[in-house]
Amino acid sequence: MTDTLSTQFQAALTRCGIDLQALQGTDITVRSPIDGSQLAQLAALPAAQMPELMERATQAFKQWRLVPAPLRGELVRLWGEELRRTKADIGHIVSCEVGKIVQEGLGEVQEAVDICEFALGLSRQLYGKTMVSERPGHRIMEQYHPLGLVAVITAFNFPSAVFAWNAAIALVCGNPVIFKPSEKAPLSGLATFKALERAIARFTAQLGKQAPAGLAQIVLGRSDVAEALVDSPQIALVSATGSSRMGRTVGPKVAARFGKRILELGGNNAMVVTPAADLDMAVRAIVFSAVGTAGQRCTTLRRLIVHREVKQALLDKLLPTYRSLPIGNPLQSGTLVGPLIDKASFDAMQNSLAQALQDGGQLLTGGQRQLQQEFPKGFYVTPAIVDMPAQTAIVRHETFAPLLYMLTYEELEQAIALNNDVPQGLSSCIFSNDLREVEAFLGAAGSDCGMANVNIGPSGAEIGGAFGGEKETGGDRESGSDAWKQYMRRTTNTINFSRELPLAQGIQFG
Known part of the structure; x- marks a missing residue:
């Protein structure tokens, strides 16, 4: 300092x-x-x-x-x-x-x-x-x-x-x-x-x-x-x-x-984005949930499950926002993405990225170390998005970093199954203005997480509600x-x- x-x-x-x-x-x-x-x-x-x-x-x-x-x-x-x-x-x-x-x-x-x-x-x-x-x-x-x-x-x-x-x-x-x-x-x-x-x-x-x-x-x-x-x-x-x-x-x-x-x-939290979603709201929620605290929250958004119809429209809004995120000293005004806690966290992110690409994922943005000359002992990284062909083992693993996997679905039942098909069960959310989709996600056959939100991200819980999750959480x-x-x-x-x-x-x- x-x-x-x-x-x-x-x-x-x-x-x-x-x-x-x-x-x-x-x-x-x-x-x-x-x-x-x-x-x-x-x-x-x-x-x-x-x-x-x-x-x-x-x-x-x-x-x-x-x-x-x-x-x-x-x-x-x-x-x-x-x-x-x-x-x-x-x-x-x-x-x-x-x-x-x-x-x-x-x-x-x-x-x-x-x-x-x-x-x-x-x-x-x-x-x-x-x-x-x-x-x-x-x-x-x-x-x-x-x-x-x-x-x-x-x-x-x-x-x-x-x-x-x-x-x-x-x-x-x-x-x-x-x-x-x-x-x-x-x-x-x-x-x-x-x-x-x-x-x-x-x-x-x-x-x-x-x-x-x-x-x-x-x-x-x-x-x-x-x-x-x-x-x-x-x-x-x-x-x-x-x-x-x-x-x-x-x-x-x-x-x-x-x-x-x-x-x-652990948490491996997902957001389902349906054709009935407000995409502008979804983008704001994605960014805060996925990159806040440099992805080092237990409630960080780690999986983005998007309907095929709206995938490109969402990416057209999301990628420019991601690429413009201010990364730097967290004490300075205007910074939105601070450092990872240490080198071990950075290395874990890089290993997960490498495995995701090996599994057929496509890196859409991010993943590179930043500010190395200014902070040679600080580990800053550009938040990453990887488009995955399937929910592979690395996607089901919690990586404590700003690494977001994108998955695509056709039917809501498939999206809910993807949401639930991870060992962790902390937080989840759906972006939709369709009442039937919302109730299906919140119901007994819906999200199996301890917290399930509608039109807000998986992070930012208030203290009035009980906090916690199921399964390996x-x-x-x-x-x-x-x-x-x-x-x-x-x-x-x-x-x-x-x-x-x-x-x-x-x-x-x-």
Whole structure:
């Protein structure tokens, strides 16, 4: 980074309460994908210290679970205030550390603010049910109680929002939180966590000793630290975001000890464009969904399934737009496509491109490295579109880069089959103004993804809806709707207020 940008970055860290001197070590080297420059060298927490950290959280749980939920909501409200106050700084850190353009960095922090507002309202709506009993003088009800320790393990691409999605809900549900950010983006996670620490300090000052020590903790480290959280029977719920490969390791380990998990894994998201689509709207959605965050979202558009009748008309609009996309430093105004996170991501994209062409694909645009002279250690690339003759193995594989495969269909049933014929099942969408096509796509025989949209792209989910997908995406949900139930334990209570003891199912005993 230039001296000016480095000064701005350091100032943002300071305003967020991050002291790099206190965190200094040799275990984790943090680099900016903008130019490959070193942002920090951090010490990792030794895995041997994890039991002590988890014991602090266990003691905190004993106190926090007894705090009334609306008071727990007040803590999250204060966290939202702190996030608002430092939104610009956290967004700047995200842009420097992850490579997101400024608008996307700010948008991610806004997601964290939004989930705090959602969780505040939720703190007064942790509802159970009352059911009719078959026995006279009896009542059945369900209650939700705090679950226990929640571990949140995040990926590099959403280092602020995903932690907040989980932590805000976990806290109002009465659970302590242990946060392990990606070693590729620990500073963004730290900035978000520091806002929570300030909120806890304000909460304690206002209400006394309601917020126990160990309620929220952050651990910097690599896979050994994550494994300690995954393996520990003290951790009631592991929320882990990453690749399907990672999920295949985490899921069975948590299941083996009968723990709960929320897995947010791979996505291979498709858009179906029908003859009844508004093509101008579709182009705008394609561009944002396929190239935003340089294609490094789990909800990135990766497959474009277009009816043969409108394929050329769509390409006539889409290709000029793609070829005019401003690629460059994400901190500069006007940039729409920033860098890939590192060389490994660039190499993965190139390998996928080569395989797609070998499978008979035609490169329509993009795929070349850019700005190599200006940023020799930054990996910028022109977003690529490949016209594929069929949905080959490489198309069914998630490549975390701005690589869009185009497929052609004749009948809607064929398009839906293509949409579903991948291992992942996160997000999907259809562009059509035909009600019958829309309902078919959304129905039981339609998209098999956890999210199915109409006339918007597959990315840009709001926090009010449950977020997650099926198949290799993990099958779990976080953020809005009733995802809060995963952070609680449910009890069914049968209450006999009569003077008799009738048995269920009419059983006579003795």
